[in-house]
Amino acid sequence: MKLCRFGDNRLGLVTGDQVRDVTAALDVLPTARYPYPQHDVLIANLPKLAARVGEIAGSAPVLTLKDCKLLTPVANAGKVVAAPVNYKKHLEEARSDPELHHQNQIAEIQRVGLFLKATSSVIGAGEEIVIRHPDRRTDHEIELAAVIGKTADKVTREQALDHIAGYCLGLDITVRGPEERSLRKSIDTYTVLGPWFITADEVGNASELDLELTVNGEPRQKANTRDLVIGIADLIVFASSFYTLHPGDVILTGTPEGVGPIKPGDTIDARITKVGAMQVKVRGA
Template sequence: MRICRYDDNRLGVVKDDRVFDVTEALDAIPAPAGYPLPTHDLLIANLDKVRARIEAVLPNASSKAVNEVKFLSPIANPGKLVAAPVNYLKHLQEARSDEAIHHSNQVLEIQKIGLFLKATSSLIGAGEPVKVRHHDRRNDHEIELAIIIGKPGTNIKKENAWDHIAAYSIGLDMTVRGPEERSLRKSVDTYSVLGPWMVTADEMGDATQLGFHLTVNDEDRQKANTKDLVLDIPELIEYASAFYTLHPGDVIYTGTPEGVGPVKPGDTIMAEFEKIGRMYVAVESA
């Protein structure tokens, strides 16, 4: 199932280039008991219940064309945005050879440097623009497969990792180049794009060999396949959960391949993943 959030926080199902309004299925989510509110995403935590309700309301749902709606992030309240640096060998080589990327910092292998967190306040959907700050610096695009965690767990073994995945989406891990720590430079408002929708794990099937590519103003920039990940999907989940508990709605950005490059206000980024779809993201000035 392809599930989206759109327009004024509507819940939708995407079929044949149309978005069907199934917002009433959100009634399947139990109301929070009160303050403090849960620190995970309630839609993902109750996804099975919501999907059952969706099936009931979908036959009579109204719809709009995909190009008529504004896509929000499919996850409204992630507890964490986890990201994997230099997780494609050719990008590691690229980062080490290009001073505009490494800024005299040592670029270590992912097994040594580990993962990092992006601020949840940086998250937007495909229908919202990336707003560039720090115009005196290079601001780069990075296309990534995004994993949405569905079941909580800590110290998850890689052989059990697939059971913890609710869905997949397309991610853009935008970044300001500079000498500061990654988490700061990649946590700028609007610098974590997720969308245009999420594809549930049962519909996605095998995610280990997904082709994907990115263009800027129709110019080819990045093209790769998830089979070339240094740490694959189960290994990333095992690695992340060895340090902190993963909760429903947490998102793991799995890393970007070679071809990262700058964008500027007025540009349009197109990001496409096999089995997921395509999204267009505008670039504006903050």
């Protein structure tokens, strides 16, 4: 099942080039009052929601996908957990390019661990990346994003994949400089998730997915998730050994080699096999 959030916080079921407006299915979600939950209520209740979507989809209004402004499919991620230099060739390029490392030590992911991105940086495919520091280099990074479906606390490798609700395509936008990763990658609009959320059963084995990104039609990044240094299951084990993962938390699994600069006026096209494809515009502040 492919679910999108579009327009004025509408819920859509994506089928081909159409979107069925199944916003009415949100009525099955529990009501919340302050203090609000620290997780995404839709993802936490996905089985119940999916059943309701199936019941009403046949009679739901139909829209054309290209006419829908797509928002982030995960509206209330409690955390965005990111994996740095998780492709060997990207580690090599980061170490060799002064514009990437800025005299920082670029160590293996096993040594530096994971980092967090501010949830305020998250947008959807129909929104725009806004360059906040035009005097500094800002780069694109394509990543597979795994969305946690149930609470994960110190899970084993055998349990890990059972905690994934589904996947999105992710763009981890980065301003280069000497500061810590979390600061440089948490700028507003610098985490793009989309174009929709696709349930794990439709993706199947996420360890053999092709990733590809172009800027203004120019090929930049092309790789396969089989080349991850730490695989998806082990990333969940790693993360959940330090903090509890909750429904709707997002794990950005890392970017391959080929990262490069973007500027206002650019158009990024990104795709991941079985997950989806999206086009995102870049503009100035």
